[in-house]
Amino acid sequence: MIVGERKPLDEILEMVKDAKKILIVGCKGCVTVCNAGGTKEVGILAATLRLARLKEDNPIEIDEMTLERQCDPEYIEILEERAANYDIILSMACSIGPQYISEKFPEAIVYPALNTCFMGGAQEHGVWAEFCQACGDCKIHLFGGYCPIARCSKSLLNGPCGGSADGKCEVDKEIDCVWHLIVNKLMKQGKLDQLTQVKPLKNWTTSRDGGPRKIVREDLKI
């Protein structure tokens, strides 16, 4: 899933400082699962903003709603009748949501309430980690099922570098050295030969380096 994190309160307060009436829009997709922008987080942000503005003696009116998804035009349409009623629309989806909303309603002023952080998964309750960088050419099977592009700090295809210690990355002791995991797994599986081959240069054209990407499926078009 796409993992996001709510922006600091100060930053959001600054965004809405001149607004009297706003709409906070959550998303029932990834950001609900990672507890960043679902119905509950919309409620918490709304209550927090109301309190902060009450304290400044400058109350703000806030409506709340959560869309099925914000990355599909059809789910955005529901805002059609309401978009014009607000000084600001604050989206709690990943950055795709506010982009969709502001494109669909050119008159609306739309702000992102989240920072979209990475593609990853939950490791335990309240902990998420990055697993994928969407390079567009998956090769994890060559690395014991781990992705060195996303999970090695230097994206080494022929790691590990000399800086890891006790299975941790030199960049941060909180980061597992993915090459430590790869080497240990492949050695255990008796597949050392997979490691001793020099992995060729990566073709980055399928990644962001080839420009913004698009997938067209003719069979699905209506």
Next chain:
Amino acid sequence: MRLQYSPNVKIIMVPCTGRVDILHLLKAFEDGADGVYVAGCMEGDCHYLTGNLKARRRVEYVQKVLESMGVEPERVAMYNMSAADGPRFVQVAEEFKSKIQELGPSPFIKPKDQAA
């Protein structure tokens, strides 16, 4: 035991403090409370194992929210006590009430609202 405690304390009962959400704590302030505390079972004694521990983390979260608004974080607190310990309940009620009285009225509700 018929112990008296301050009428300033309004009790909202929940089956377990694990049910208390961040939103409930914020709503209490929105509804005009000057302070909110959660009275949970002793740590380790939760009937649902970790309800009171989760409540404590949520209280801590709201303390940070208050702090980020420039409001005293002590306006929200977590206390642990045994359900059989009436005197401790009263003691906490009085203690928290005095603390909030020291801090003064809610910074969210302005005098003119109260007068209105």
Next chain:
Amino acid sequence: MKSGSNLEKLLNAGEFVITGECGPPRSADASVVREKAKYLKGYVDSVNVTDNQTSVVRMSSLAGSLILQEEGVEANMQMVCRDRNRIAIQSDVLGATALGIRNMLCLSGDHQKFGDHPEAKNVFDLDSIQLIQTVKMMRDEGKLISGQEMAEGTEPRLFIGAAVNPFADPFEYRVYRLAKKIAAGVDFVQTQCIYNMDKFKEYMKQAHDMGLTEKVHVLAGITPMKSLGMARYMQKSVPGMDVPDEIINRLKGVEKGGQSKEGINILLDQIQILKEIPGVAGVHLMAIEWEERVPEIVEAAGLLPRPTV
């Protein structure tokens, strides 16, 4: 002859070589490099010029290398993958060779987190092993990554080096990674600073048994301890560094004023041990910001005069 560099000639002749290291300044002051050259000229066979080491911005390794060579010191230009994509890397390889660089050390590069610009975007288009492979292809096949060919005689004639850390985790894998660098086409490797001689011997035995020392020249990295404090810091805080208690105890055994002298004594003992280890072709002396002590170290180690081929 792959490059015709002094380093290559001496290694091929079986001489016990000694290489030095020089960090360019954090300014445009060429005199800093010229000053360091004085302590290195005639005392070491080639000098590594670091490429924004620890991700701190310094004068470029190419410029530093050229200044050294103007002073009559052969450079071993370091090249990291952190700051350049494959386009810039190949371009720099061609440019450096055109300007007279004959040795190149291929490195991944320290992560920028540790440097003076932690907000920077890194590149890592290639890794160190792919960099070795690329330089070798350019040199031996006269081809760029794109397949573009160079006319015969216009290829970058470079002696290709790499760094190895015999002590980093996982230890059992380290020698295989050396094998991988050899497979990629490295000519010589310099190791991370060695203090644990027993563990290094074990590593070299493994490498020797696998026939790797036949295929690559291994230069053992050494750094003199300036003080007990430095030794303790290296033991505790530098990742991938193995400093045995024996070193700490030797430094503890002398009064504070004598610690730097004892540090050099330890280093001299290490050099004697390293000379006897099969497969060790020389030492890489990293006297970081202590270049002025290089002449006395090399002399005391009995490595003067430096041979010429």
